[in-house]
Amino acid sequence: MSLSLSAEQPDEPADADDGVWLECIECGETFAPFDDVRYTCDECDGLLEVRYADLPTFDDFDGHGVWRYADALPFAEGVSIQEGATPLYEVPRLEESIGVEALRIKHEGMNPTGSFKDRGMTVGVRVAKELGVDRLACASTGNTSAALAAYGSRGGMQTLVLLPAGKVAAGKIAQASLHGARILEVDGNFDACLDIVQELAGQGEAYLLNSLNPFRLEGQKTIGLEILEGFLADYDAVPDRIVLPVGNAGNTSALYKAFRELVQAGELDEDDVPKLTGVQAEGAAPMVEAIENDADEVRRWDDVETRATAIRIGNPVNAPKALPGIRETGGTAVAVSDEEITEAQRDIAGEGIGVEPASAASVAGLRKLRAEGVVDDDERVACLTTGHLLKDPDAAAAAGSEPEPVPADTDGVLEHLSE
Numbered sequence: 001m002s003l004s005l006s007a008e009q010p011d012e013p014a015d016a017d018d019g020v021w022l023e024c025i026e027c028g029e030t031f032a033p034f035d036d037v038r039y040t041c042d043e044c045d046g047l048l049e050v051r052y053a054d055l056p057t058f059d060d061f062d063g064h065g066v067w068r069y070a071d072a073l074p075f076a077e078g079v080s081i082q083e084g085a086t087p088l089y090e091v092p093r094l095e096e097s098i099g100v101e102a103l104r105i106k107h108e109g110m111n112p113t114g115s116f117k118d119r120g121m122t123v124g125v126r127v128a129k130e131l132g133v134d135r136l137a138c139a140s141t142g143n144t145s146a147a148l149a150a151y152g153s154r155g156g157m158q159t160l161v162l163l164p165a166g167k168v169a170a171g172k173i174a175q176a177s178l179h180g181a182r183i184l185e186v187d188g189n190f191d192a193c194l195d196i197v198q199e200l201a202g203q204g205e206a207y208l209l210n211s212l213n214p215f216r217l218e219g220q221k222t223i224g225l226e227i228l229e230g231f232l233a234d235y236d237a238v239p240d241r242i243v244l245p246v247g248n249a250g251n252t253s254a255l256y257k258a259f260r261e262l263v264q265a266g267e268l269d270e271d272d273v274p275k276l277t278g279v280q281a282e283g284a285a286p287m288v289e290a291i292e293n294d295a296d297e298v299r300r301w302d303d304v305e306t307r308a309t310a311i312r313i314g315n316p317v318n319a320p321k322a323l324p325g326i327r328e329t330g331g332t333a334v335a336v337s338d339e340e341i342t343e344a345q346r347d348i349a350g351e352g353i354g355v356e357p358a359s360a361a362s363v364a365g366l367r368k369l370r371a372e373g374v375v376d377d378d379e380r381v382a383c384l385t386t387g388h389l390l391k392d393p394d395a396a397a398a399a400g401s402e403p404e405p406v407p408a409d410t411d412g413v414l415e416h417l418s419e
């Protein structure tokens with residue numbers, strides 16, 4: 001099967017363009033990458049993946065940020081705002097309290113618009129240019145809309161975003177708005193927004209840039225490549241495990257693809273591939289349910305709720321790519337409560353790192369799995385934090401301390417401090 005770690009590098013089909021093509025993960029049908037707009041397989045509606053005739057080695061990577069990895073991407077450069085090259089922070093207190101050999105936080109909130117979505121958009125908007133489309137669209141829990149608006153305007157294109165009304169954090173709407181997106185607030189949840197955008201895209205109204213779009217995931221592979229290079233530099237070994245929040249499971253799929261390509265290129269041993277470990281909120285955990293039940297398919301949850309709004313998703317579209325990723329790498333999936341998420345957000349903030357609630361789910365999940373003994377104390381782990389604290393100022397203020405009113409004189413302030 002094409003999604004196995006031991007899959008062979010496929011032969012280049014006649015419809016490849018400069019060594020790049022699309023392949024259906026279900027039936028294996030191949031398609032020319034840039035002739036027509038296409039998001040899923042014409043034959044069976046399966047998800048598509050980008051394939052390359054030549055897979056890069058670590059030596060081929062050169063430069064800074066996402067485009068350092070151009071040899072692993074469909075183009076040499078993209079519509080860029082200097083995305084990627086995010087910090088891989090040491091967090092000694094968290095490492096100690098969770099009890100693992102090494103813990104690093106890969107903070108994707110340090111991207112230009114404050115989330116990892118920028119890595120996908122720099123590639124996706126470049127592809128949109130290649131296809132000659134003029135209007136871009138997405139459904140979003142917030143961060144995709146912020147990234148689409150910024151990269152779309154950078155690329156000189158119109159942007160349309162569909163958001164679940166009342167369920168998007170303030171910072172994200174502000175970004176989409178100022179970067180010039182047309183914002184439609186839908187009376188429904190994220191999954192309903194995505195259903196509508198998929199139909200609009202199918203009717204040719206706009207080019208879809210949700211993670212169903214296989215080119216976005218190519219950009220997001222670079223998270224995995226940066227983590228591996230960072231660990232190799234600091235520990236001379238790749239991490240044993242990567243823990244990440246899961247919404248549509250795009251990142252889970254993208255990291256798995258990055259590792260599969262390195263295995264195929266002979267750059268990474270199959271046994272050394274980091275265990276992909278997904279974390280969801282208890283109120284939106286269809287992937288966890290599928291992993292726990294050893295199910296082939298994910299059941300769509302119609303009612304989802306969590307304060308981690310970025311992962312308030314009941315129908316993870318990339319599940320067919322992500323489930324094999326979790327299973328083949330020996331990883332797992334776990335659900336955490338909103339209270340555990342907020343606690344982890346405070347713990348991460350205590351190391352000077354500000355993340356939004358969904359991001360903190362990774363650390364909350366690691367703590368839980370370590371306590372349950374699923375994660376061993378000798379593991380070296382990377383936790384992915386997906387978005388910046390300022391994305392959701394209301395959640396941050398609610399998790400932090402209350403401002404204290406004082407009079408406008410020093411004696412009054414001193415008196416208050418001594419109370």
Ligand SMILES: *Cc1c(COP(=O)(O)O)cnc(C)c1O
Pocket residue numbers: 115117143144211245246247248249250251252310311356358359386387
């Ligand atoms: C989009 C997003 C996620 C979910 O990522 P998937 O790739 O869809 O699983 C998690 N956290 C934040 C902050 C996001 O913006």
Ligand SMILES: [Zn+2]
Pocket residue numbers: 024025026027028029041042043044045046
């Ligand atoms: Zn197919």
